[in-house]
Amino acid sequence: MNQLNDIIEEVLSKDKRNKFTFLTGAGISADSGVPTYRGSDGIWVKGTRYHKPEEFGTYKYFKENQEEVWQYILFRKKMIENAKPNESHKILANLEKILGDRFHLITQNIDNLHRRAGNKNIYEVHGNYREVKCSVDCKEILPIPNNLTGKDIEEELRKDEIDSLKCPECGNWLRPNILWFDEYYDEKTNKKFSSLKVAKNSGVLFIVGTSGATNLPIEIARTTLKYGGYVVDMNIEDNHFTELLKDKKRAIIVRERSSDILPIIKEQIEKSIEQGV
Template sequence: MEEKIKSVAERIKKSNKLTVLTGAGISKASGIPTFRGKDGLWNKYSPSELATYQAFSKNPKLVWSWYNYRRKIIKSAKPNAAHYAIYELEKIFKDNFTLITQNIDSLHRRAGNKNILELHGNIFQTKCLICDKVYFDDKIYEEEELPPRCRFCGGKTRPNVVWFGENLDRNILDAAMAASAQCDLFLCVGTSGVVQPAASLPKIAADIRAYVVEINVEYSGVSIYADEVIIAKAEEVLPRIVDLVKD
């Protein structure tokens, strides 16, 4: 483990362009639940019954109510040491740094990162279905205010997140693929490596012979493309790597 930490830090020091991909695993230490079944209030629904456009068109109030509830939990969570370590990396690499995340929890933004591609959207953004505006919205609504109306045109709105069966935003995906194809070091943190198209990004990096590092609590679909795999908690290992990089 110690050797791996040192060697990854050396690799990062020598690299010119860094791309980082993060998934749900990085937010676990912040106490963000996976919202799958365990919670009393919502356990009669599965995410696939709520996080779809079909569910939303059938019952927008119900779907909004679920996102409102998640917003409340996520808002009270805080970025952890792994989020802050990734912010340190952006400060070191400046314009040669891209962060791609599958998370909608905004914790990277709150840790300070600026150059972020949020593949699955952001729970603190609302999108108008009429005027198409996307705006910052971290309000926790009262039940009777749901579904909220657009601040600009009064139209029908939805959470700006990607639902099951929906395509990712083309521009964001293109930028993520470009960042993966142009880096010389690709760092993958806490992703299962099974959700496409995010899972294909480390492969794109490996194909152009970027050095691929994975940090995860278990082996994943990414591990086969990785030049180095560190099986550990990101919030414990990443700050140590970053300290060595700054040395």
């Protein structure tokens, strides 16, 4: 861990490009009981009863099967609402208080657990379940209707729920404010350019619980390296970041659970700040 300590002290001592940025994925929420997507027991591995995720999790499928997709989303909503932030979420919330505006959190998670833990400076690059928007983009992003409740997997939508899921502007279906497989990252929904700007100004990027299977996380890591920042990949197994980081002088690969390594990082940051680094 000496190299990690040296990185923390170096970044704390810098005047520019001195942000501590954490990029999180589904793995960080696993200890909260939220299934990952691509793990052996993940949602995208198991799929749904009838569909492959690459088919079901698309805008194209939603346009043809709105009620079915919303039924599944509300099943996921119930699962997420029953989950609680775990120690890793709480440590990141605490680090934001310690580091202030030098802390940034980029998350692929749509489960809202970072916000519930207390984080505020968050870039939700895959959107979230708190919001909806018109499926034909005629209206701004809206809060999810209050009458929508989490459901069991076989539970159908009520009429009042269907009515509330129609756009108040044009009457078309509302959709969740999330990124589907057949869509592209943008700034409005996904904070693409904002997150890349954060990466550019990061002294160190910690990758926590994400395999990097989509292109923006990889681009974030690549951007941090390009502008002289360090990248620390903290995952329990090799992933899409591994090839990018292999043999890079400013990269560290840590094959440990985030719940084991994040307390060490927090302790070292606190210690370095106390020592006036």
